[in-house]
Amino acid sequence: xxxxxxxxxxxxxxxxxxxxxxxxxxxxxxxxxxxxxxxxxxxxxxxxxxxxxxxxxxxxxxxxxxxxxxxxxxxxxxxxxxxxxxxxxxxxxxxxxxxxxxxxxxxxxxxxxxxxxxxxxxxxxxxxxxxxxxxxxxxxxxxxxxxxxxxxxxxxxxxxxxxxxxxxxxxxxx
Numbered sequence: 001x002x003x004x005x006x007x008x009x010x011x012x013x014x015x016x017x018x019x020x021x022x023x024x025x026x027x028x029x030x031x032x033x034x035x036x037x038x039x040x041x042x043x044x045x046x047x048x049x050x051x052x053x054x055x056x057x058x059x060x061x062x063x064x065x066x067x068x069x070x071x072x073x074x075x076x077x078x079x080x081x082x083x084x085x086x087x088x089x090x091x092x093x094x095x096x097x098x099x100x101x102x103x104x105x106x107x108x109x110x111x112x113x114x115x116x117x118x119x120x121x122x123x124x125x126x127x128x129x130x131x132x133x134x135x136x137x138x139x140x141x142x143x144x145x146x147x148x149x150x151x152x153x154x155x156x157x158x159x160x161x162x163x164x165x166x167x168x169x170x171x172x173x174x
Contacts, residue, residue: 003040003044006033023169027171027172041057057083061080100124101123101124118144
Protein backbone atom coordinates (compact mmCIF):
# COMPACT_ATOMS: atom_id res chain seq x y z
CA UNK A 1 0.00 0.00 0.00
CA UNK A 2 1.51 3.33 -1.05
CA UNK A 3 0.48 6.54 0.70
CA UNK A 4 0.73 9.83 -1.16
CA UNK A 5 0.42 13.55 -0.67
CA UNK A 6 -2.76 14.17 -2.62
CA UNK A 7 -3.80 17.70 -3.43
CA UNK A 8 -4.77 16.88 -7.01
CA UNK A 9 -8.50 16.51 -6.27
CA UNK A 10 -8.70 19.77 -4.32
CA UNK A 11 -6.81 21.71 -6.99
CA UNK A 12 -9.17 20.37 -9.66
CA UNK A 13 -12.18 21.42 -7.58
CA UNK A 14 -10.71 24.93 -7.18
CA UNK A 15 -9.95 25.13 -10.91
CA UNK A 16 -13.53 24.22 -11.77
CA UNK A 17 -14.98 26.72 -9.29
CA UNK A 18 -12.74 29.60 -10.38
CA UNK A 19 -12.26 28.63 -14.05
CA UNK A 20 -8.56 29.30 -13.53
CA UNK A 21 -5.62 26.88 -13.85
CA UNK A 22 -3.55 26.30 -10.70
CA UNK A 23 0.18 26.13 -11.31
CA UNK A 24 1.56 25.66 -7.77
CA UNK A 25 0.50 24.62 -4.28
CA UNK A 26 2.19 26.05 -1.18
CA UNK A 27 4.69 24.39 1.12
CA UNK A 28 2.18 24.64 3.97
CA UNK A 29 -0.39 22.58 2.05
CA UNK A 30 2.30 20.06 1.04
CA UNK A 31 3.34 19.53 4.67
CA UNK A 32 -0.26 19.27 5.85
CA UNK A 33 -0.98 16.59 3.26
CA UNK A 34 2.33 14.85 4.01
CA UNK A 35 1.50 14.73 7.72
CA UNK A 36 -2.03 13.49 7.00
CA UNK A 37 -0.59 10.71 4.83
CA UNK A 38 1.88 9.62 7.51
CA UNK A 39 -0.90 9.57 10.12
CA UNK A 40 -3.07 7.52 7.78
CA UNK A 41 -0.20 5.07 7.12
CA UNK A 42 0.35 4.66 10.86
CA UNK A 43 -3.34 4.05 11.48
CA UNK A 44 -3.44 1.54 8.61
CA UNK A 45 -0.45 -0.30 10.07
CA UNK A 46 -2.09 -0.38 13.52
CA UNK A 47 -5.30 -1.75 12.02
CA UNK A 48 -3.46 -4.47 10.10
CA UNK A 49 -1.47 -5.52 13.17
CA UNK A 50 -4.68 -5.63 15.25
CA UNK A 51 -6.06 -8.03 12.62
CA UNK A 52 -3.02 -10.31 12.93
CA UNK A 53 -0.94 -9.12 9.99
CA UNK A 54 2.71 -8.20 10.16
CA UNK A 55 3.72 -4.84 8.66
CA UNK A 56 6.84 -3.05 7.54
CA UNK A 57 7.15 0.61 6.54
CA UNK A 58 9.03 1.09 3.28
CA UNK A 59 10.60 4.53 3.16
CA UNK A 60 12.73 3.19 0.32
CA UNK A 61 10.07 4.32 -2.15
CA UNK A 62 11.66 7.76 -1.72
CA UNK A 63 14.94 6.46 -3.15
CA UNK A 64 13.57 7.17 -6.60
CA UNK A 65 10.37 9.13 -6.13
CA UNK A 66 10.19 10.07 -9.81
CA UNK A 67 10.08 6.40 -10.81
CA UNK A 68 7.31 5.72 -8.25
CA UNK A 69 5.35 8.68 -9.66
CA UNK A 70 5.69 7.20 -13.14
CA UNK A 71 4.86 3.63 -12.06
CA UNK A 72 1.73 4.72 -10.20
CA UNK A 73 0.77 7.31 -12.82
CA UNK A 74 0.54 9.98 -10.14
CA UNK A 75 -0.70 13.33 -11.45
CA UNK A 76 0.62 16.78 -10.60
CA UNK A 77 -0.01 17.85 -6.99
CA UNK A 78 0.68 14.35 -5.62
CA UNK A 79 3.85 12.84 -4.15
CA UNK A 80 4.63 9.38 -2.68
CA UNK A 81 5.32 9.40 1.05
CA UNK A 82 5.75 5.85 2.31
CA UNK A 83 4.64 2.32 1.49
CA UNK A 84 3.57 -0.44 3.83
CA UNK A 85 4.23 -4.07 3.10
CA UNK A 86 2.01 -6.48 4.99
CA UNK A 87 1.14 -10.12 5.25
CA UNK A 88 0.93 -13.14 7.51
CA UNK A 89 3.99 -14.64 9.14
CA UNK A 90 5.47 -17.78 7.64
CA UNK A 91 5.39 -19.20 11.14
CA UNK A 92 9.07 -18.73 11.89
CA UNK A 93 9.95 -17.11 15.18
CA UNK A 94 10.78 -13.43 14.75
CA UNK A 95 11.77 -11.09 17.50
CA UNK A 96 10.91 -7.43 17.45
CA UNK A 97 13.82 -5.05 17.65
CA UNK A 98 14.06 -3.79 21.24
CA UNK A 99 13.06 -0.19 21.79
CA UNK A 100 15.27 2.20 23.67
CA UNK A 101 14.24 3.23 27.14
CA UNK A 102 11.39 5.74 27.16
CA UNK A 103 13.47 8.22 29.19
CA UNK A 104 15.84 8.50 26.21
CA UNK A 105 13.11 9.43 23.74
CA UNK A 106 10.20 11.01 25.64
CA UNK A 107 10.62 14.27 27.55
CA UNK A 108 8.27 16.30 29.74
CA UNK A 109 7.96 20.08 29.36
CA UNK A 110 11.27 20.55 27.52
CA UNK A 111 13.85 18.73 25.43
CA UNK A 112 16.26 16.83 27.66
CA UNK A 113 19.89 17.47 26.71
CA UNK A 114 22.16 14.76 28.08
CA UNK A 115 25.71 15.35 29.33
CA UNK A 116 26.99 12.28 27.42
CA UNK A 117 24.95 10.47 24.80
CA UNK A 118 27.46 7.63 24.56
CA UNK A 119 27.15 7.05 28.30
CA UNK A 120 23.36 7.38 28.28
CA UNK A 121 23.03 4.85 25.45
CA UNK A 122 25.63 2.40 26.72
CA UNK A 123 23.07 -0.15 27.96
CA UNK A 124 20.91 0.19 24.84
CA UNK A 125 24.01 -0.27 22.66
CA UNK A 126 24.55 -3.67 24.28
CA UNK A 127 20.90 -4.68 23.84
CA UNK A 128 20.85 -3.43 20.23
CA UNK A 129 24.05 -5.26 19.32
CA UNK A 130 22.88 -8.49 20.97
CA UNK A 131 19.56 -8.33 19.10
CA UNK A 132 21.34 -8.19 15.73
CA UNK A 133 23.82 -10.84 16.80
CA UNK A 134 21.02 -13.25 17.77
CA UNK A 135 19.03 -12.57 14.62
CA UNK A 136 21.89 -13.24 12.19
CA UNK A 137 21.82 -9.79 10.68
CA UNK A 138 24.29 -8.87 7.98
CA UNK A 139 25.89 -6.28 10.18
CA UNK A 140 26.72 -6.09 13.80
CA UNK A 141 26.72 -2.59 15.12
CA UNK A 142 25.78 -0.57 18.14
CA UNK A 143 22.93 1.90 18.05
CA UNK A 144 25.26 4.86 18.64
CA UNK A 145 27.58 3.88 15.77
CA UNK A 146 24.60 3.40 13.46
CA UNK A 147 23.13 6.75 14.55
CA UNK A 148 26.43 8.56 13.96
CA UNK A 149 26.81 7.04 10.48
CA UNK A 150 23.24 7.95 9.54
CA UNK A 151 23.98 11.68 9.86
CA UNK A 152 26.32 11.61 6.87
CA UNK A 153 24.51 8.88 4.97
CA UNK A 154 22.52 10.08 2.04
CA UNK A 155 21.36 8.59 -1.17
CA UNK A 156 22.20 10.40 -4.38
CA UNK A 157 18.67 9.69 -5.61
CA UNK A 158 17.20 11.48 -2.61
CA UNK A 159 19.22 14.59 -3.46
CA UNK A 160 16.84 14.94 -6.40
CA UNK A 161 13.74 14.77 -4.20
CA UNK A 162 13.17 18.52 -3.92
CA UNK A 163 13.41 18.82 -7.69
CA UNK A 164 10.80 16.07 -8.09
CA UNK A 165 8.52 17.65 -5.48
CA UNK A 166 8.75 20.97 -7.34
CA UNK A 167 8.03 19.26 -10.66
CA UNK A 168 4.85 17.86 -9.08
CA UNK A 169 3.63 21.43 -8.56
CA UNK A 170 4.65 22.14 -4.98
CA UNK A 171 6.34 25.47 -4.21
CA UNK A 172 8.40 24.61 -1.12
CA UNK A 173 10.14 28.01 -0.88
CA UNK A 174 13.49 26.39 -0.13
